[in-house]
Every structure is written in C-alpha cells, then in structure tokens.
Amino acid sequence: MSEALPRVALIGLGLIASSMAHALRAKGLVRDITGYARSAETRAVALELFCDRVTESAAEAVKEADLIVLAVPVGVMGEITAEIAPHLKPGAIVTDVGSVKGAVIEAVSPHIPQGVHFIPGHPLAGTEYSGPRSGFATLFENRWWLLTPLEGQDPAALARLRALLEAIGANVDEMEAKRHDLVLAVVSHTPHLIAYTMVGVADHLRRVTHEEVIKYSASGFRDFTRIAASDPTMWRDVFLTNKDAVLDILGRFTEELFMLQRQIRMGEGEQLHAYFSRTRAIRRGII
Ligand code: NAD
Known part of the structure; x- marks a missing residue:
C-alpha cells in the first residue's frame, strides 16, 4: 500500500x-x-x-x-x-x-x-x-x-x-498545457469531430438507408466511426473548451480535404497515389 x-x-x-x-x-x-x-x-x-x-x-x-x-x-x-x-x-x-x-x-x-x-x-x-x-x-x-x-x-x-x-x-x-491542447486537437479531438460528422452524413443521406449502413458498415465505416459512440456531454465540453486548437486543426483538415476533392475531380491519380503513400507510411509507424 x-x-x-x-x-x-x-x-x-x-x-x-x-x-x-x-x-x-x-x-x-x-x-x-x-x-x-x-x-x-x-x-x-x-x-x-x-x-x-x-x-x-x-x-x-x-x-x-x-x-x-x-x-x-x-x-x-x-x-x-x-x-x-x-x-x-x-x-x-x-x-x-x-x-x-x-x-x-x-x-x-x-x-x-x-x-x-x-x-x-x-x-x-x-x-x-x-x-x-x-x-x-x-x-x-x-x-x-x-x-x-x-x-x-x-x-x-x-x-x-x-x-x-x-x-x-x-x-x-x-x-505544457497549451502544447497538450494542440497535440490533443490533432490526435484526438478533431478525429472525434470527423467521426461524428461521418455518422451525421450517413444519417442525412436519403439514397442510402440506415439498414444498409448498419449491415455493410464493416467496409470502413465501422472502424472509422467507433469513437462517434462516445459521450456527447464530454465531447461538447471538449470542443467548447479547446476551441482555438480544434478550429486551427479543423481548418487545415478542410484545406487538405478540398485539395483531395479537387484531385479526385480532376483525375489526378499520381498526386492521390503520392498522398496516400506518404500517409500510409506515417500510419504504419503507429502500432
Ligand atoms: P463519464 O460520462 O463516464 O462520467 C462522467 C461523470 O461525471 C459521471 O459520473 C457523471 O454523472 C458526472 N457528471 C456529469 N456532469 C456532472 C455535473 N454537472 N456535476 C457532477 N457530476 C457530473 O465520463 P468519463 O469518460 O469518465 O470522463 C470524465 C472526464 O475524463 C472528462 O473530463 C473527460 O474529458 C475525461 N477523459 C475521458 C476519456 C474517455 O475516453 N472517455 C479519456 C480521457 C479523459
């Protein structure tokens, strides 16, 4: 003891x-x-x-x-x-x-x-x-x-x-506290926001039913959105109290997403491949 x-x-x-x-x-x-x-x-x-x-x-x-x-x-x-x-x-x-x-x-x-x-x-x-x-x-x-x-x-x-x-x-x-809040905005807070959003997107779609989402969710949706089952009070408070860091990272996220959206629309396969190769290598470094 x-x-x-x-x-x-x-x-x-x-x-x-x-x-x-x-x-x-x-x-x-x-x-x-x-x-x-x-x-x-x-x-x-x-x-x-x-x-x-x-x-x-x-x-x-x-x-x-x-x-x-x-x-x-x-x-x-x-x-x-x-x-x-x-x-x-x-x-x-x-x-x-x-x-x-x-x-x-x-x-x-x-x-x-x-x-x-x-x-x-x-x-x-x-x-x-x-x-x-x-x-x-x-x-x-x-x-x-x-x-x-x-x-x-x-x-x-x-x-x-x-x-x-x-x-x-x-x-x-x-x-240091400020550093903590920025790091956590990257590794936890913004990913939770994005997971919540993906569930929201699926919910708002009319052409894909809830039944189909649930039945076929193994193909990415299930893994990706597991954290969207987390407590809503806790997460409301996290976003309201780490506003600056989350908005900073969210801004960067949407910029990258727009870039990928453009590359997909323009059929820029090489750029997409290079992006996914780089991010795959980073992700594989995380056990
Ligand atoms: P939880 O929802 O399991 O428990 C929260 C507790 O706080 C409950 O007992 C609830 O009744 C109580 N509570 C809520 N509002 C209250 C109020 N106004 N007055 C008194 N009690 C109140 O949540 P948790 O996951 O244990 O989270 C607790 C803390 O830990 C949060 O600050 C959260 O940010 C932090 N945290 C959570 C996680 C996680 O993954 N869940 C990880 C690390 C840190």
Missing part, C-alpha cells in the same frame, strides 16, 4: 473514475476510496463495484482525502472545485483527468486554497463507453498519462502523484 496517498476521493464516477478505482484496488495501492456522483443510481453502482463509501455531496467526499480526482466533464470542473475547495485538507493533492488542460487550469486554479496542490492531468486512455459500469482495472496499462504541472509546482507532490499513476500502469509524461 502506498502510504503517501492512502485516502482517495473520486468526484464523478464514470469510465475514468471507475477504472482508476478498479486499478488502485487491484494493485492494493490505497486504503480507502470515497466516491461522489449526483445520481443515487450511480452511487449505488459505485458502492457495489469499487467504492468503500459514497456521498451525496462533493464537499463531504473530499474532507479526509489525500488525493482528489476530478473526473467530471471539463465544463463543470470549475464549479465543482469551488464547491469542494473550503473542505480540502492542507497538503492534499487535487488532480483532474479532463481532456483539455488550458481551460481546466483556468477554471480550477483560482479556487485551490493555499497549501493544497493542484496538478492537472489527462490519461490518454478511454473507450466509447461511459458510466460507472464501464470501468476496468487495466485501462491505463501502458497508456500515456500527461501531467501539465503549474509554475512553482511542489516537486514532492508531483512525485507522489506520478508514482501512483505509474503504479497503475501508466506512462507519465509532463507537458
């Missing part, structure tokens, strides 16, 4: 929080996990599956906690931190798992009391499922967990959090 952070409070009990709880328990890393969720049903599931205690109030959940994990949609991180702030124990570590870092830091930091350490984070691990039943202990194994420490961050607190995350199998890297 890690004596460094024995009592954990999970604020929000969905995929990421439940996976953390399963992983921490499976490795015997903490003594006690308290969970907070708004709905009684979620709390009951969490108590049955992975929490030692659940509370109806976020403030109540954090009172004794050494580590507080904010695992709610990015858009509510600020208000929930304001609620828990007066109840945080001196020396406690608050981290979050939000998919966007700049906006979360802006929303959360002002509420963090003196003597409490806020260390923003983001596990690059997930599935298209959500809710307290969707978590599993191995979600973070061999996956990146990015921390975006703030200026003047206490190195000892950072080391304690890092050790805990590594103990549940994550590869921890540190990154």
